[in-house]
Amino acid sequence: MNPLPTLDVQGLRITLPGTARPVLDGVDLHVAAGETVALVGESGSGKTLTSRSALNLLPPGAVVEGAVRVNGLDVLTMNADQVRALRTGTVAMIFQDPRAALNPLRRIGDFLTESVTLTRSMSRADAGARAVELLRAVGLDDSALHKYPGQVSGGMLQRVMIAAALMGDPALLLADEPTTALDVTTQAEVIALLAEVRERFGTGLLFVTHDLDLAAAVSDRVYVMYAGRIVESGPAKALFAEPRHPYTAALLASTPRLEAPRGRLAAIEGQPPDLRQELLGCPFAARCPLATDVCDQQAPEALPAPEPVHHLAACHHTDRLEGSPADA
Numbered sequence: 001m002n003p004l005p006t007l008d009v010q011g012l013r014i015t016l017p018g019t020a021r022p023v024l025d026g027v028d029l030h031v032a033a034g035e036t037v038a039l040v041g042e043s044g045s046g047k048t049l050t051s052r053s054a055l056n057l058l059p060p061g062a063v064v065e066g067a068v069r070v071n072g073l074d075v076l077t078m079n080a081d082q083v084r085a086l087r088t089g090t091v092a093m094i095f096q097d098p099r100a101a102l103n104p105l106r107r108i109g110d111f112l113t114e115s116v117t118l119t120r121s122m123s124r125a126d127a128g129a130r131a132v133e134l135l136r137a138v139g140l141d142d143s144a145l146h147k148y149p150g151q152v153s154g155g156m157l158q159r160v161m162i163a164a165a166l167m168g169d170p171a172l173l174l175a176d177e178p179t180t181a182l183d184v185t186t187q188a189e190v191i192a193l194l195a196e197v198r199e200r201f202g203t204g205l206l207f208v209t210h211d212l213d214l215a216a217a218v219s220d221r222v223y224v225m226y227a228g229r230i231v232e233s234g235p236a237k238a239l240f241a242e243p244r245h246p247y248t249a250a251l252l253a254s255t256p257r258l259e260a261p262r263g264r265l266a267a268i269e270g271q272p273p274d275l276r277q278e279l280l281g282c283p284f285a286a287r288c289p290l291a292t293d294v295c296d297q298q299a300p301e302a303l304p305a306p307e308p309v310h311h312l313a314a315c316h317h318t319d320r321l322e323g324s325p326a327d328a
Contacts, residue, residue, distance in 0.1 A: 004072045006172045006204030007031040007054055011066035014049065016059055019275040024049060024228045027066070028302075031172065031204040036195070038207045038215035038236065040251070041225035044272060047208045050225070051174045054091050054206070056083050071171055088119045092165035093174040098157035102149040109145030112164050121168065134163035137200070138193055155186035162193060166201065173197070176208045191218055212255050216240045221310075224248045227273050227283035230302065234311030244305035244313035244321060246288045282316065290317040 012027040024046050031037045039047045052058065053068045056075045068075045070091055078086065095101045102111055112134070113127035122130065132142045138159040149157060158178060165173055175194065179187040195218065198205050209215050215222055215236065222239050224232040224247065232245040243249040253266040270287040273279055282288070285295040294316050302314040315321070 005030040005069075006033050006035075006071060007206060008069040008072075009050070009053070009066070010069075012050070012053060012068060013065040014053070014058065015063045016275075017061045020278050021273075021275060022228060023275060024053075025279075027225075027228070027230055029223055029230065029233075031206050033171065033204050034198060034202045035221070036198055036205040036207055036219045038209060038219035038222045039225060040209055040212055040215050040222060042251075042272065043210065045225045046228040047210075047225055048176055051093070051176055051206055051208050054172060054174060055087055055093060084119070088115055088121060089168035090170055091172045091174065092168065092170040093176060094158075094161050094165050094178045096177045096180050098154065098161045099149060101161060102157065104149050106148070107145065108147055108149065108152070108160055111149075112145070112160070112167060115164075116167050127167070130167060131163070134166050135160075137166075137197070138163045139189075153186075155183075155189065158186070158190050159193065162190075162197065166197065166203075169201070170203060172204045172206070174206050174208070177210070178207075179209075179211075179214070187214075194218070212240065212251055224251070227279070229283060229314065231284065231315070232311075232313045233302070234305070238311055244311060244318045245284075245315045246290050246317075246321060247284045249321060250287075282314075290315075290320055292316070 007030060009027055009029040012024050013022045014024040015022045027050055029050065039050060041047055054070060054075060056078065058064065064076055070086065075086060109131060112131040113124070116122040116127050117124050131145060135142060135144055140156060140159055144152065144156070144160065179190050191214070194205065197203060207215065207218055219236045221234065222236045223230050224245065226247050232239065232243065232248045239248065240252065243252060250268045254268060256265060268287055273283050273286070281296040281298055282300050285291040288295065300314045300316045302312040305311040305313050305318055
């Protein structure tokens with residue numbers, strides 16, 4: 001196994017024009033080869049921007065600090081040719097809506113082969129053979145090559161997106177809520193397919209989602225993001241069984257469950273902090289039932305939770321949190 005993390009994000013801080021604070025504020029995250037890591041949190045927390053930094057897909061005018069390394073090379077310092085090579089062969093992304101990512105006027109076969117043929121990393125014949133191989137790997141036959149996106153289902157299109165992402169044999173696969181637009185049955189099929197792809201090709205997978213149950217099912221480790229910061233991280237099983245940050249516990253409590261008692265579903269009161277206002281303390285303080293004066297005045301550091309090893313939480317009151325409200 002490669003001793004270097006496939007993805008290693010250290011101290012990533014991104015500030016955009018017109019904001020009073022960074023949209024990403026000191027993010028640390030890593031993904032090993034053959035590992036699935038989930039990045040979870042509310043919409044607007046910075047999950048997608050974090051994942052796109054691995055492709056150097058940043059908004060215009062962004063001021064960036066820190067490092068984003070893929071196989072040991074810092075993406076943020078690459079020139080245009082190096083970034084093009086990175087996006088062609090080293091890192092690939094599966095987007096949330098496959099219909100928005102494919103040109104409806106071009107056949108699926110053209111979509112699969114154009115990137116590797118335009119960059120001349122494969123001949124047209126080799127690209128065609130590779131496309132057929134990958135379509136079969138994701139459960140489709142080569143007849144899909146001749147179809148247009150409008151002629152296949154959403155589930156089949158997401159399989160095409162996964163095949164396209166694997167065309168260049170990437171070391172890192174970024175999945176940005178890839179099952180959001182799919183029905184439950186197709187969602188389960190795509191998740192199983194991603195797990196199979198990871199095992200078969202040894203690809204590191206960063207899985208971005210707001211669905212905590214899905215994250216628990218697919219990931220080895222989890223990072224919980226809030227207002228551009230990682231507030232908790234650790235092994236998936238331990239983190240969801242015994243969250244050590246109030247935000248993680250609140251997310252779990254607000255997740256619908258069939259076995260939950262009747263009544264109003266728990267909700268997190270309030271709103272995430274406004275990007276137009278500075279943050280001095282903990283970003284979750286205004287919504288946190290455990291908050292005290294120190295939470296408003298001092299940002300907590302990510303420190304080890306009592307158990308298990310590698311479980312970190314950025315909270316002044318970790319010792320006051322006993323399990324998840326979802327388990328009550």
